[in-house]
Structure formats: structure tokens, C-alpha cells
Amino acid sequence: MLYDFQSLPDRRRAYSIKWNIGEEELPMFIADMDFKSAPAVCRAIRSKAALEAYGYHFVPPVFFEALADWFARRHHAAVKPEEILYCEGVMPAIGSVLRHLTAPGDKVVALSPVYHHFYSAARDNGRELVLCPLLYDADSKDYRIDVQALQAVLSDPKVKVLLFCNPHNPTGRVWDRETLSHLGSLCAKNDVFVVSDEIHADLTDPGVGYTPFFATDLVCKNISIVATSPSKSFNLAGLHTASLLIANERLREKVRAGLHADMIDEPNAFSVEASLAAYTESDDWLDELRAVLAVNKAFACRRLTEHCPGLKVRYPQASYLLWLDCSALTENADDLADFLREATGLVLTKGSVFLGNGRSFLRMNVACPTPMLEDGISRFIHGWRAYAESL
Secondary structure, eight states: OOSOOSOOOOOTTTTOSTTOSOTTOEEOOSSOOSSOOOHHHHHHHHHHHTTOOOOOOOOOHHHHHHHHHHHHHHHOOOOOGGGEEEESOHHHHHHHHHHHHSOTTOEEEEOSSOOTHHHHHHHHTTOEEEEOOOEEETTTTEEEOOHHHHHHHHTSTTEEEEEEESSOTTTOOOOOHHHHHHHHHHHHHTTOEEEEEOTTGGGBOTTOOOOOGGGSOHHHHHHEEEEEOSTTTTTOGGGOOEEEEOOOHHHHHHHHHHHHHTTOOSOOTTHHHHHHHHHHHOHHHHHHHHHHHHHHHHHHHHHHHHHSTTOEEEOOSBSSEEEEEOTTTOSOHHHHHHHHHHHHOEEOEEGGGGOTTGGGEEEEEOOSOHHHHHHHHHHHHHHHHHHHHHO
16 A cells, blocks of 8 residues: 555544544544545645745636546546636535526425435525435335436426436445436426536545546536535545536536626635645545545445344445444434434434435444544444444
8 A cells, every 4th residue: 555544633623523522532424534635635735835825816727627637537528628617615606506597486406315415505595495305225225216206396397406416425326327317318308407516426436437417418418517526535625625517608607607706716725736736646546545445335334234233234336425224223313323422422424414214324434544443333333232222
């Protein structure tokens, strides 16, 4: 192994949301990693910090060229530099899109369970949220789109946008090209555009590819706004850097105007250099990270399945988030999460926040060094057994 994925950065007193917890507690909830970022990224940030002057910045053409090359090299997808817009984050951008491309009272569709900030983005901006639950197969632990239900939802003329997650959060499912094409066709027939959050796309398992929504076919390309960022892949969430890929020029110019009006289209002092280092110098680091994550996920799935009777663990094809089906023990996983924190100090994400069938699920982040992972798994096993005995 060429890179260090076993050192745990001490973030307890670094104003980290994740580590703003009790001294004896262990955070495995919010989706950032407990690994150092890629060495090239760290060098770029240190070099910029050494200037000791942090004024206003712009996004240079080389940024857009680097991201276009990244998609061609990593995902075999063609995007032109001029089709890319810079923004301060995926969720700020989604909020801006809803404000400027839809009207108050318009309807926004989400396929639940899904990333919970989709819901607040719609509601906080005065749009009506419409949920179309995914279909869950408890035996295969897999989800699929309920096509008939979605057709009915999309036929409502007040529906203007579908918020989509590819790969899917919280389940880690990588949607196949056929599913994406069908989804795009349904949306296009009903004049609904798609905002696809693809922030976890670089973290597929080794050997597992992913299809960007815009690269699925011409229909998907014409109706989509694809959001991407190095934040998950390179542990840069605190730098607030992201991009929108929009091939449709008319749609792109509307979004560009909205981002500018909301003043979220300028970089901070470190985001450009960090992103460029990620996109141009860190392929080897990312490949090694993906291998480490695959090992962590396999270990966690095996241990949890062996030692927690009834627990169903979905192995994610992408990212580092395990989706734990606790329904054999309880239909109220919120109560289990509270118990785990109180009894063991382990902090997980309650599945109920993702809606859909999430009430009986928990989400666990396994992007951490081996000792922390082993500690977290042991705490979960102890807590699961203690909770079962308390029933």
C-alpha cells in the first residue's frame, strides 16, 4: 500500500461536525471520511496557505478542462468544459435550481428513501414535495424504481423536477444504464427535468463502473442537471466546492443566472487548487482508497451478519455507507439508534430521516482506519445483543 489509510486525524477539537460528540462516543454517521485527503491535495492547500493572503478568487478555464478530462478518463463520458458550471456545493446549487427554475407551489419528486436534504431543499423553498417510494426486496436487500407509481406521479402537470441520486444514498446502489434511460424517457414525456446528485460516483468498488445520467442517452442529456464534487471522494466537504454538468444550453444559462443571483458561483481561497490536485494528480490515491473501502465494507458486512441475528446488511456498490435493515429486531430503528448511543457510545444515522422504508434502518459510515472500524463494529454487536435482550 502506497498511501496511509490507517492514521486517524484528530478532529475532536477542530470544529468538526462529525467529532462534536462526547469523549467516549464514536461517530459513524455523517458522510465524511476519517482518512487524510490525498497527498497532492494536502500539498496544494499548504502551498496556497503559505501565501498568507486569502482574497477573492475566480475559477480558471483549467478547472473546467480538468473536470471534463476526469469524466472522460474515469467514467468514459464526454462533457465539454463549457457545459460545466462551478458552484459552492451540491445542495446550495440544488436549492438555487429549485428557486430559479420552478415556481412556488410547483411539485418536486423524490424517490424515497433518499438523501434527506432533498426534502428540505424542496420544502424550504416553497415547493411541494411528492414522494415516490422505491420498491424493496428484503431477500436480495435491493431497491428498484416503482415504474407504474412514478408514471402516475409524473403525469401531474404541476410536477416540474425529479431529484435523483446516482449512485444512490443511502443504499449505495449503482443504477444501470437501462434504468436511467427509462427514467429519463418518463421524465421527458412529462416535461420534467432531472437534477441528479452524483457526488458518490467516484467511489464505486474496484471493477464497478457507473453511468453519469447525462451520458445515458440523448434524452437524458437534454433534460438533466448533474451535480458532482470532489468532496466525498477526497474528503473535501469543508472546502465547499462542486460543479454542475448541463449540456442543454437553455437550461444551463438559466441555472448560471440563478447561481450568480444567489452568489454561490465563486470559489474560496483553497477550492480551485484542491480540486485541481484531486482531478489531475490523485488517480492512484483514489484507486487505493476504493480498494480500502471495499475491504472495510466486506469486513463490516461479514462481522455484522455473523454476530447480529436477523440483521440484514446491504453491501453498497458505491461509497462507504452501509444500509442496515433492523426490521427483524425492531420496526423503530430510531429507538435502536438511541439505545446504541446510550449503551455503547456508537453514533449512527437514523434511517427514518431518509423516509420511505427507512424507519426500520440505520446507516453506518465505514470510511475509517481499521482500529476505528473494529471498535465501531464491536460496539454495534454489543448494542444489538443488549437491545434484543431488553425486549
